[in-house]
Amino acid sequence: MAGAITLERILALQAAYIRCIDNNELEAWPDFFVDDCLYKVTTAENHRLGFEAGIIYADTKGMLVDRIAALRQANIYEKQSYRHILGLPNVVKNGGDEAESETPFLVVRIMHDGQSDIFATGLYFDTVRAAGSELKFARRLVVCDSSRIDTLMALPL
Amino acid sequence: MAGAITLERILALQAAYIRCIDNNELEAWPDFFVDDCLYKVTTAENHRLGFEAGIIYADTKGMLVDRIAALRQANIYEKQSYRHILGLPNVVKNGGDEAESETPFLVVRIMHDGQSDIFATGLYFDTVRAAGSELKFARRLVVCDSSRIDTLMALPL
Amino acid sequence: MAGAITLERILALQAAYIRCIDNNELEAWPDFFVDDCLYKVTTAENHRLGFEAGIIYADTKGMLVDRIAALRQANIYEKQSYRHILGLPNVVKNGGDEAESETPFLVVRIMHDGQSDIFATGLYFDTVRAAGSELKFARRLVVCDSSRIDTLMALPL
Numbered sequence: 001m002a003g004a005i006t007l008e009r010i011l012a013l014q015a016a017y018i019r020c021i022d023n024n025e026l027e028a029w030p031d032f033f034v035d036d037c038l039y040k041v042t043t044a045e046n047h048r049l050g051f052e053a054g055i056i057y058a059d060t061k062g063m064l065v066d067r068i069a070a071l072r073q074a075n076i077y078e079k080q081s082y083r084h085i086l087g088l089p090n091v092v093k094n095g096g097d098e099a100e101s102e103t104p105f106l107v108v109r110i111m112h113d114g115q116s117d118i119f120a121t122g123l124y125f126d127t128v129r130a131a132g133s134e135l136k137f138a139r140r141l142v143v144c145d146s147s148r149i150d151t152l153m154a155l156p157l
Numbered sequence: 158m159a160g161a162i163t164l165e166r167i168l169a170l171q172a173a174y175i176r177c178i179d180n181n182e183l184e185a186w187p188d189f190f191v192d193d194c195l196y197k198v199t200t201a202e203n204h205r206l207g208f209e210a211g212i213i214y215a216d217t218k219g220m221l222v223d224r225i226a227a228l229r230q231a232n233i234y235e236k237q238s239y240r241h242i243l244g245l246p247n248v249v250k251n252g253g254d255e256a257e258s259e260t261p262f263l264v265v266r267i268m269h270d271g272q273s274d275i276f277a278t279g280l281y282f283d284t285v286r287a288a289g290s291e292l293k294f295a296r297r298l299v300v301c302d303s304s305r306i307d308t309l310m311a312l313p314l
Numbered sequence: 315m316a317g318a319i320t321l322e323r324i325l326a327l328q329a330a331y332i333r334c335i336d337n338n339e340l341e342a343w344p345d346f347f348v349d350d351c352l353y354k355v356t357t358a359e360n361h362r363l364g365f366e367a368g369i370i371y372a373d374t375k376g377m378l379v380d381r382i383a384a385l386r387q388a389n390i391y392e393k394q395s396y397r398h399i400l401g402l403p404n405v406v407k408n409g410g411d412e413a414e415s416e417t418p419f420l421v422v423r424i425m426h427d428g429q430s431d432i433f434a435t436g437l438y439f440d441t442v443r444a445a446g447s448e449l450k451f452a453r454r455l456v457v458c459d460s461s462r463i464d465t466l467m468a469l470p471l
Binding site: 008011012014015016018019022081083084085086106108110113114115116117118 | 321322358399400401402403404405416418419420432434435436437459460461462
Binding site: 007008044085086087088089090091102104105106118120121122123145146147148 | 165168169171172173175176179238240241242243263265267270271272273274275
């Protein structure tokens with residue numbers, strides 16, 4: 001039987017997820033998701049208008065694995081790095097072995113010459129699922145505040 | 158009897174508060190305060206100098222309700238959106254049914270054309286009060302780091 | 315016997331630490347460290363290349379005390395203030411009376427004219443040690459994402 005999904009466990013999951021990305025350990029990124037996950041990235045405007053089509057759509061963990069493989073081949077990470085800062089998660093629903101939370105995020109981009117700027121802000125809409133002692137994302141919808149980000153969207157969010 | 162005010166309850170209150178604002182559910186914002194609340198917004202410079210007069214002053218929940226009504230009529234939210242990112246709360250005093258905490262905040266403004274910049278940073282000085290299972294703000298003093306913000310101060314902080 | 319090092323205790327330590335700095339109570343800053351602490355500030359590039367030499371190196375609490383005294387004499391804080399925003403800590407190791415965590419940070423600099431910009435981002439690599447009810451830093455390695463910060467590094471991070 002899975003243990004209760006506490007705020008502390010959700011905090012730990014969120015923190016580990018962005019650590020994986022910012023440490024550039026992208027091959028481990030898909031393991032934060034269940035096999036039949038849903039991962040979408042879209043803009044606030046699209047989200048408000050109810051458009052299904054977003055910037056990124058993946059409905060299996062395998063698609064996330066493929067995404068990282070493609071990213072590594074394209075090798076576009078040389079010139080900048082990123083730093084995610086997460087706000088405090090809102091647990092909006094919690095019962096049984098699933099919980100829903102909303103977590104604000106900010107991503108800073110650090111250019112090779114040292115210049116830093118705000119790359120993206122937005123909200124993670126998550127459904128997390130407990131399986132034994134593990135907690136994984138069953139669904140992550142990433143809603144970016146700005147509509148100006150699509151062409152840069154190689155980085156997992 | 159009110160339960161103890163744990164760090165976890167304070168985290169949850171802070172997170173729910175900014176969710177309300179960033180989701181533009183401003184009519185629900187006054188409900189985060191007790192009826193005889195004190196809500197003030199000021200600058201770090203005024204705060205340091207001990208000036209009472211700030212940018213915003215409200216000492217009843219009704220004044221907060223009025224504020225949102227005025228804001229909705231002025232309808233000035235079309236062209237930008239905001240994203241609050243909160244740092245970790247400091248619980249500086251805790252006993253009985255009230256606790257005092259200080260929480261750093263950062264607000265990013267996202268313009269209609271997609272440009273994002275730092276709108277405000279500062280510190281929330283809060284007194285939270287437990288009434289049964291509920292936790293509300295008895296007092297929120299918002300101290301903005303920059304002195305350059307007064308004219309823009311329609312947004313609840 | 316020291317109590318267990320919980321995530322909640324680590325959160326509280328991190329929050330108190332940056333409160334001390336942002337409130338300009340720098341004389342209290344060394345007390346967040348044990349006597350035989352190790353405190354280093356370096357860049358992500360140096361860290362990746364394994365270079366030992368960084369921007370700041372101190373291996374006793376006394377050196378931190380000296381640092382603040384020098385800083386106060388130089389009196390270079392008049393024209394700007396800083397606001398630290400911490401992300402969620404990752405507890406990567408925890409056992410006995412020590413724990414290791416990694417915590418992302420963002421520092422905003424607020425100039426005297428009110429202009430705000432991103433001063434630094436990075437990651438704290440910490441070893442915290444419990445002594446009775448107290449939790450202190452045995453080791454803090456501050457890795458700044460940008461290589462453009464060394465000349466400005468008077469501020470404790």
